[in-house]
Amino acid sequence: xxxxxxxxxxxxxxxxxxxxxxxxxxxxNFIIRFLTxxxxxxxxxxxxxxxxxxxxxxxxxxxxxxGIGAYVSAVLMEKEGVSLWLALPASGxxxxxxxxxxxxxxxxxxxxxxxxxxxGVAEAMKALVNNLDITEGNSGxxxxxxxxxxxxxxxxxxxxxxxxxxxxxxxxYIMLKKKLGYGLIAIREDEEAAGSLGVNTTxxxxxxxxxxxFFSGLAGSLYAFQxxxxxxxxxxxxxxxxxxxxxxxxxxxxxxxxxxLGAMSIEVISEILxxxxxxxxxxxxxxxVILAIVFTPKGIMDIxxxxxxxxxxxxxxxIRDHRI
Amino acid sequence: MVxxxxxxxxKTFGGLxxxxxxxxxxxxxxxxxxxxxxxxxxxxxxxxxxxxxHPTTGQVIFKGINITNYKPYKIGRIGISRTYxxxxxxxGMTVRENVSVGAMFGAxxxxxxxxQSIEKAEExxxxxxxxxxxxxxxxxxxxxxxxxxxxxxALAMGPEVILFDEVMAGLNFVEIDNAVELIQKIRDSGxxxxxxxxxxxxxxxxxxxxxxxxxxxxxxxGTPDEVLNDDKVIKAYLGRRYKELVQ
Amino acid sequence: xxxxIIINGILKGGLYALMALGMxxxxxxxxxxxxxxxxxxxxxAYCTYWFFSLVGxxxxxxxxxxxxxxxxxxxxxxxxxINFVIRATIFITLILAxxxxxxxxxxxxxxxxxxxxKVQVPYGASNFSIGSLVTIPYVRLxxxxxxxxxxxxxxxxxxxxxxxxxxxxxxxxxxxxxxxGVDVAKTYAVTFGLGVGAAGAAGTLxxxxxxxxxxxxxxxxxxxxxxxxxxxxxxxxxxxxxxxTLGVVEALGSNWxxxxxxxxxxxxxxxxxxxxxxxxxxxxxx
Numbered sequence: 001x002x003x004x005x006x007x008x009x010x011x012x013x014x015x016x017x018x019x020x021x022x023x024x025x026x027x028x029n030f031i032i033r034f035l036t037x038x039x040x041x042x043x044x045x046x047x048x049x050x051x052x053x054x055x056x057x058x059x060x061x062x063x064x065x066x067g068i069g070a071y072v073s074a075v076l077m078e079k080e081g082v083s084l085w086l087a088l089p090a091s092g093x094x095x096x097x098x099x100x101x102x103x104x105x106x107x108x109x110x111x112x113x114x115x116x117x118x119x120g121v122a123e124a125m126k127a128l129v130n131n132l133d134i135t136e137g138n139s140g141x142x143x144x145x146x147x148x149x150x151x152x153x154x155x156x157x158x159x160x161x162x163x164x165x166x167x168x169x170x171x172x173y174i175m176l177k178k179k180l181g182y183g184l185i186a187i188r189e190d191e192e193a194a195g196s197l198g199v200n201t202t203x204x205x206x207x208x209x210x211x212x213x214f215f216s217g218l219a220g221s222l223y224a225f226q227x228x229x230x231x232x233x234x235x236x237x238x239x240x241x242x243x244x245x246x247x248x249x250x251x252x253x254x255x256x257x258x259x260x261l262g263a264m265s266i267e268v269i270s271e272i273l274x275x276x277x278x279x280x281x282x283x284x285x286x287x288x289v290i291l292a293i294v295f296t297p298k299g300i301m302d303i304x305x306x307x308x309x310x311x312x313x314x315x316x317x318x319i320r321d322h323r324i
Numbered sequence: 325m326v327x328x329x330x331x332x333x334x335k336t337f338g339g340l341x342x343x344x345x346x347x348x349x350x351x352x353x354x355x356x357x358x359x360x361x362x363x364x365x366x367x368x369x370x371x372x373x374x375x376x377x378h379p380t381t382g383q384v385i386f387k388g389i390n391i392t393n394y395k396p397y398k399i400g401r402i403g404i405s406r407t408y409x410x411x412x413x414x415x416g417m418t419v420r421e422n423v424s425v426g427a428m429f430g431a432x433x434x435x436x437x438x439x440q441s442i443e444k445a446e447e448x449x450x451x452x453x454x455x456x457x458x459x460x461x462x463x464x465x466x467x468x469x470x471x472x473x474x475x476x477x478a479l480a481m482g483p484e485v486i487l488f489d490e491v492m493a494g495l496n497f498v499e500i501d502n503a504v505e506l507i508q509k510i511r512d513s514g515x516x517x518x519x520x521x522x523x524x525x526x527x528x529x530x531x532x533x534x535x536x537x538x539x540x541x542x543x544x545x546g547t548p549d550e551v552l553n554d555d556k557v558i559k560a561y562l563g564r565r566y567k568e569l570v571q
Numbered sequence: 572x573x574x575x576i577i578i579n580g581i582l583k584g585g586l587y588a589l590m591a592l593g594m595x596x597x598x599x600x601x602x603x604x605x606x607x608x609x610x611x612x613x614x615x616a617y618c619t620y621w622f623f624s625l626v627g628x629x630x631x632x633x634x635x636x637x638x639x640x641x642x643x644x645x646x647x648x649x650x651x652x653i654n655f656v657i658r659a660t661i662f663i664t665l666i667l668a669x670x671x672x673x674x675x676x677x678x679x680x681x682x683x684x685x686x687x688x689k690v691q692v693p694y695g696a697s698n699f700s701i702g703s704l705v706t707i708p709y710v711r712l713x714x715x716x717x718x719x720x721x722x723x724x725x726x727x728x729x730x731x732x733x734x735x736x737x738x739x740x741x742x743x744x745x746x747x748x749x750x751x752g753v754d755v756a757k758t759y760a761v762t763f764g765l766g767v768g769a770a771g772a773a774g775t776l777x778x779x780x781x782x783x784x785x786x787x788x789x790x791x792x793x794x795x796x797x798x799x800x801x802x803x804x805x806x807x808x809x810x811x812x813x814x815x816t817l818g819v820v821e822a823l824g825s826n827w828x829x830x831x832x833x834x835x836x837x838x839x840x841x842x843x844x845x846x847x848x849x850x851x852x853x854x855x856x857x
Contacts, residue, residue, distance in 0.1 A: 058662055058665075106842070106845075106846065108846075109845060109846075111661060112604055115604070116845065117842055117845040119793070120797070120839075120841035120842040121838075121842055123793060123834065123838040124834075124835055124841075124842060127831075127832070127834040127838060128835050130831065130835075131829075131835065137831075138831075177438060179428045179433075182428055183425070183428070183429065185416070185417060185421075186417075186425045189415055190414055190415075192412065193412035194414075194425070195396040195400075196374055196375075196399075196408075197400055197405075197426050198400035198426075198428075198430045198433060198481060199425070201397065238789070242606075242666075242669045245662060245665070246666050249663070250666075254416070279681060280677065282680075283677040285673060286671070286672075286675075286677060289666065290667060290670035293663055293670060294652070294655050294656055297656065297663045319655050321658070322655065322659040322663070323654060323655045323658065324654040324759060
C-alpha cells in the first residue's frame with residue numbers, strides 16, 4: 001500500500017516537472033508572466049513554511065526579506081554595475097543576515113508577540129527604505145535592462161524562479177530527514193521538551209529564520225530585476241505577507257508541497273475571478289478565503305493525503321473541531 | 325562514587341522559599357528515591373538539575389563539573405536526561421520520531437548522524453516495549469504508553485543520569501510493576517537514576533537509598549527501611565497508619 | 572513651540588487611543604488579533620459621512636448611531652463567523668480576519684468608489700487658545716475626551732457589571748466559564764461587538780478630522796497594534812497611555828527628523844517595546 005502511494009506521488013511529481021519545463025515554450029507571454037508570479041509566491045510561501053509551518057513561529061513580516069533582497073540587488077546592479085549572478089546570491093545572503101540580526105531578539109518572543117514584532121520590523125524597514133538616499137526613498141529605483149528579446153526575458157525569469165523554488169523545496173525536503181528538521185518540528189511541538197532533549201533551540205530557530213530569509217531574498221532579487229523598477233510600497237507590502245501565509249495554510253503547512261499547491265490554487269482562483277468579475281473580484285476572493293479557512297483549515301494537502309475521507313462530513317467536522 | 329550532587333541548594337521565588345539548603349548525592353549505578361508531600365520542592369530540585377531553573381544559591385555538580393548555570397539543552401548534552409511529571413510528547417510526531425529526537429540531540433547524539441540516530445531510536449523502542457507503536461502518532465497513545473514514551477525519549481539520549489519525575493502517577497498496579505521492571509533494567513544498563521515518586525510500593529521496591537523533602541528542606545536520608553521508619557518522615561508524610569499497615 | 576507640538580501629540584494620541592481601545596478589548600479577552608480592525612474604523616467613518624451628507628446629521632450625534640450600528644455588525648460577525656474557528660491556531664483566525672478585511676474593504680470600494688470624501692463640519696477649524704502659547708482645536712479635544720469616556724465606560728462594564736464578569740471569566744478560562752453557566756458564544760459576540768463599536772466611534776471622529784477613503788483602514792490597524800503593545804493588554808487604560816505615548820513621540824519625532832519618519836519611529840518603538848518591555852506600560856500577566 002505504501003509503495004503504491006509513493007509511486008503515484010512520484011508520477012504526479014514527474015508530470016508536474018515535465019509540464020513545468022515544457023509550458024513556457026508553448027505559451028504566450030501573459031501565461032509565462034502569470035506562472036512566474038505564481039512561482040514567486042510559491043517560493044515565498046515555502047520559505048514562510050520553514051519558520052511558520054515547521055518551526056511554529058508564525059512570522060507576519062516575511063515580506064521584509066523580499067524587500068531587502070529586491071533592494072540589495074537594485075542598489076548593487078544599478079549603482080555599482082554588479083551583474084545578476086553576483087547580486088542574486090548577495091540578496092539571499094543579505095536577507096538571511098538580516099534574519100539572524102533581527103531574529104536574535106525577536107525569536108525570544110512567542111506566539112502573537114513574535115508575529116507582531118516581525119510585522120513591526122517589516123513596516124519599520126519599509127518606512128526606513130522610504131527615507132534613505134541610497135534607495136532613492138519614495139521615488140523608487142530603476143534596475144538595468146536585460147539585453148534579450150522580450151520573450152526570451154520572460155522565459156529566463158520563469159526558469160530562474162523555478163530554479164529558486166526547486167532549491168527551496170529540495171532543501172526543505174532534505175532538512176526534514178536530518179537533525180535540523182527533527183529539531184525544528186520538536187521546537188514547534190513542545191519547545192521546552194525539545195530543550196531538555198538537547199536541542200539548542202536558539203540556534204535552530206535562528207537557522208530556520210535565516211533559511212526562510214535566504215530564499216525570500218533570492219525571490220526578491222529576481223522580482224526586482226524582472227520588474228525593472230521597484231518602490232518601497234510594492235516590495236514591503238504587508239498584503240504580500242498575508243498572501244503567502246494564506247497560500248501556505250490553505251495548501252497545507254508542515255508539508256513540502258503544500259505551499260506550492262496553495263500558491264497555484266490561490267493565483268488561479270484570483271485570475272479566474274478577475275476575468276469574470278472585473279469590478280468585484282477581490283470581494284469574491286475575500287469570500288472564498290473566508291469559506292476555505294472555515295471549512296478546510298488544514299489545507300489541500302490534508303484532503304489529498306487521504307487521511308480522512310473528503311465529503312460534507314469532513315467539512316462539517318472541521319467546524320465542529322474548532323468552533324467555540 | 326558520586327556522579328551527581330547538589331550542594332546547599334536554595335531556590336526562592338520572590339518571597340517564597342521553595343527549596344532550602346538541600347544537599348544530596350547520587351552515586352554511580354544507584355537508584356536514589358526522592359519523596360515528600362506535595363509542594364515539598366521535589367520537582368523544583370529536578371528543574372534545578374535540568375537547568376529549567378537556576379538555584380538562587382548553591383551548586384549542582386555533575387562528574388566534578390559545576391553545571392549550576394548551564395542551559396537545559398547543554399545539560400541534556402552532557403549526559404543528564406529527565407522526564408516530566410505531566411508528560412510532554414511531541415503530539416504531531418510518531419513514536420519513532422519522538423524517540424529519534426532524543427537520540428539525535430542527547431549525550432550520544434554527537435556520535436550519530438540522523439540515520440544512525442533513528443536506528444538507535446528503534447533499539448530504544450525495543451528496550452522499552454514500544455516497538456509495535458512506532459508509527460503511531462504520539463497523541464494517539466494512552467496514558468501508560470505515553471509515560472513509557474517519555475522514558476524512551478530520555479533514554480534515547482544516552483544519558484549517564486536520568487531524573488524520573490513521578491512516572492508512576494496515573495498507572496494501575498500492573499503498569500506500576502512494569503514500570504519498576506523497566507527502571508531496574510535501565511539501571512542495570514549502567515545509568516544512575518533519581519526517582520521522584522508518591523507511590524510507596526514502587527519507591528520501596530526500586531530505590532537503593534531515599535531522601536525526603538518537607539517544606540523545601542531535607543528531613544531524612546538513608547536506606548528505604550531507615551527512612552520509611554523514621555518518625556519525622558512518618559509524621560510529615562506517611563502517617564502513623566502506614567507503619568501499622570506495613571507491619 | 573515645543574509645548575504646542577506636545578499638545579498636538581497628546582490630542583492625536585487621544586484619537587489613537589480610541590482606535591486601539593476596541594482592538595485591546597478583543598485581543599485581551601479573546602486572544603484574537605483583529606486584522607480587520609481598520610476596516611471597521613472605515614465603516615464607522617463612512618456611516619458618519621453618509622448621515623452627514625444625506626441627512627445633515629451632525630457627526631457628534633451620528634456617533635451614537637455609528638456605535639450601535641457597528642456593534643450589531645461586530646456581534647453578527649463574531650457569533651456567526653469567527654466563533655466557528657476560534658479554537659483553531661492563530662494563523663486560522665488571522666487569515667479569517669484577513670478575509671473579512673478584504674471583503675469589507677472591497678465591498679466599500681464597490682459601493683462607494685475610491686473617491687476620497689470629507690466631512691466638512693462648520694466648526695471643524697475652530698479652536699481656543701491658552702494665552703499665546705498653545706492653540707487647541709475643539710474637535711481634537713472632543714476626540715480626546717470621548718476616548719477617555721469610552722475607556723471609562725468599558726472599565727465600568729468590565730468591572731462593575733454582570734456582563735463584565737462573564738467577559739472576564741470567559742477570557743480567563745473558556746471551559747470553566749461554560750461550566751458555571753456563562754453563554755460563551757454570546758459573551759464573545761458581545762465583546763467583539765463592543766470592540767467594533769469602539770472602532771466605529773473612532774471612525775466617526777476620524778471622519779471629522781481627516782479625509783476618508785475605503786482603503787484607509789490598513790495603516791490604522793497597524794497603528795492600533797503599536798498603541799496596544801505600548802500600553803499593554805489587560806487594562807482599559809493601556810490604550811490611553813499607549814495612544815498618548817505614540818502621539819507625542821510621533822509629534823516630537825516628526826518635528827526633529829521630518830514627517831516622513833513618522834511611521835519608522837512608530838514601528839521601531841513597537842519592536843523595541845516588544846523586545847524590552849513586552850507587557851507594555853500597564854500590561855498585566857496573562
